[in-house]
Amino acid sequence: MSLAMRNLALMLALSLGVTLLGFAAARKPGARPPNFIVILADDFGYGDLGCCGSREIATPHLDRMAAEGVRFTDFHVTASICSPSRASLLTGCYAQRAGMPFVLFPTEPKGLPPEEITLAELLKQCGYTTACIGKWHLGFLPPFRPARQGFDYFFGLPYSNDSAKQPADKRFDPVLAPAELPLMRGDEILEAPVNQETLTERYTEEAIRFIRQNQSRPFFLYLPHTFPHRPLYASGRFRGKSRGGLYGDTVECLDWSAGQILYTLKELGLDDRTLVLFTSDNGAPPASKRPEEGGGSNGPLRGWKFTAYEGGFRVPAIFRWPGKIPAGRVCQELATTMDLFPTFAKLAGAKPPRDRMMDGKDIWPLLTQPGAHSPHVFFGPLPRLPVAGRAQRALETFPGTARLSDADDHHVHGPRGSDSKTLPSAQPAQSLRFGKRLGGNSRSGCGSS
Numbered sequence: 267m268s269l270a271m272r273n274l275a276l277m278l279a280l281s282l283g284v285t286l287l288g289f290a291a292a293r294k295p296g297a298r299p300p301n302f303i304v305i306l307a308d309d310f311g312y313g314d315l316g317c318c319g320s321r322e323i324a325t326p327h328l329d330r331m332a333a334e335g336v337r338f339t340d341f342h343v344t345a346s347i348c349s350p351s352r353a354s355l356l357t358g359c360y361a362q363r364a365g366m367p368f369v370l371f372p373t374e375p376k377g378l379p380p381e382e383i384t385l386a387e388l389l390k391q392c393g394y395t396t397a398c399i400g401k402w403h404l405g406f407l408p409p410f411r412p413a414r415q416g417f418d419y420f421f422g423l424p425y426s427n428d429s430a431k432q433p434a435d436k437r438f439d440p441v442l443a444p445a446e447l448p449l450m451r452g453d454e455i456l457e458a459p460v461n462q463e464t465l466t467e468r469y470t471e472e473a474i475r476f477i478r479q480n481q482s483r484p485f486f487l488y489l490p491h492t493f494p495h496r497p498l499y500a501s502g503r504f505r506g507k508s509r510g511g512l513y514g515d516t517v518e519c520l521d522w523s524a525g526q527i528l529y530t531l532k533e534l535g536l537d538d539r540t541l542v543l544f545t546s547d548n549g550a551p552p553a554s555k556r557p558e559e560g561g562g563s564n565g566p567l568r569g570w571k572f573t574a575y576e577g578g579f580r581v582p583a584i585f586r587w588p589g590k591i592p593a594g595r596v597c598q599e600l601a602t603t604m605d606l607f608p609t610f611a612k613l614a615g616a617k618p619p620r621d622r623m624m625d626g627k628d629i630w631p632l633l634t635q636p637g638a639h640s641p642h643v644f645f646g647p648l649p650r651l652p653v654a655g656r657a658q659r660a661l662e663t664f665p666g667t668a669r670l671s672d673a674d675d676h677h678v679h680g681p682r683g684s685d686s687k688t689l690p691s692a693q694p695a696q697s698l699r700f701g702k703r704l705g706g707n708s709r710s711g712c713g714s715s
């Protein structure tokens with residue numbers, strides 16, 4: 267065999283080995299599938315973790331989680347506001363494709379379209395028990411609630427914690443929404459207005475109860491916290507404890523909560539069969555006008571929540587699964603919340619739907635293999651889009667939602683470390699063609715039906 271032939275054979279053997287390594291991570295037939303826990307903070311900034319540079323807010327539990335898993339430095343959401351970002355996390359698609367490009371107010375007669383397939387629905391097909399504990403914000407009316415999108419159990423708020431009744435605020439029509447911010451269990455309103463001071467603790471109690479009750483079977487726990495979204499509240503146990511004002515107090519409470527979840531997994535012997543993710547639905551907003559409240563940090567990134575800059579879209583992300591995900595690694599490759607859907611599907615032995623276009627990619631190699639490259643080619647903001655009707659109003663009101671993919675599944679991503687991830691000048695025409703198709707706010711409008 268010539269030297270060239272031997273080199274070629276070696277390369278083929280190596281590439282086959284890498285491929286087999288990737289597939290080896292997928293579940294073996296008959297093996298119990300892993301549990302999934304997604305802890306989603308609300309408006310939590312890129313620089314708000316101790317391990318990401320915060321000097322004012324202590325996050326020892328999340329820092330330890332990062333030391334025990336892999337932390338991503340280039341992890342993105344698809345919108346710098348709540349509802350579309352959450353729609354993408356749960357469907358594996360850009361929010362525009364999933365029909366949720368705008369944020370929902372309490373009286374919206376809309377929500378994530380029921381025909382969209384959520385991660386919970388996918389995992390239920392594989393025998394998972396599912397729970398959403400925290401803030402839903404993908405539709406308040408009954409056809410859009412968590413129970414109709416694959417969640418066996420729901421405890422939390424139907425929408426944002428700033429959606430309380432305001433004088434002369436016509437958005438809060440009592441016919442469509444309760445007069446005060448409700449805490450719900452399933453379809454039942456437990457408390458209105460909810461006492462927000464103890465909300466994180468109560469979510470945590472519910473989450474731990476759910477884990478204990480389902481420790482002997484596969485489960486998916488989606489834990490979308492209410493804070494540090496404003497208005498800020500903290501219990502007496504946390505108020506005034508942080509050097510980062512009330513904002514820091516709420517973050518330190520979230521950190522405590524994550525610690526409780528991880529402690530419970532260890533106590534129950536579930537560490538080696540549970541993948542836990544901590545991330546945020548978008549970046550931190552600008553600082554409050556009240557200095558005592560403090561505010562979030564997006565670290566070195568430009569922009570904030572609501573903007574199309576990286577400060578709105580690039581968020582912390584920590585994945586932890588002892589024994590499966592190597593500890594103490596930092597991954598600088600591009601990944602997104604849309605990637606959870608295909609990645610979790612593979613690990614659970616589920617088959618993603620084939621009747622529709624999906625945007626997420628399997629990132630298991632990024633989680634487990636140093637040197638693996640992102641499956642994404644591009645990701646980034648687009649210029650102002652000439653879309654019509656409701657979508658146009660949404661984009662004008664919330665420019666952050668204008669960060670789209672093009673219709674050919676090429677995500678746009680600029681030079682690493684910059685926040686100038688705008689499309690190259692040659693791209694706008696393609697972007698505008700896609701933008702015109704957004705008028706329908708649906709898969710048919712995106713060529714994905």
Ligand SMILES: [Ca+2]
Pocket residue numbers: 308309347348495547548
């Ligand atoms: Ca948010």
Ligand SMILES: [Ca+2]
Pocket residue numbers: 379380381382383384387414415
């Ligand atoms: Ca559905």
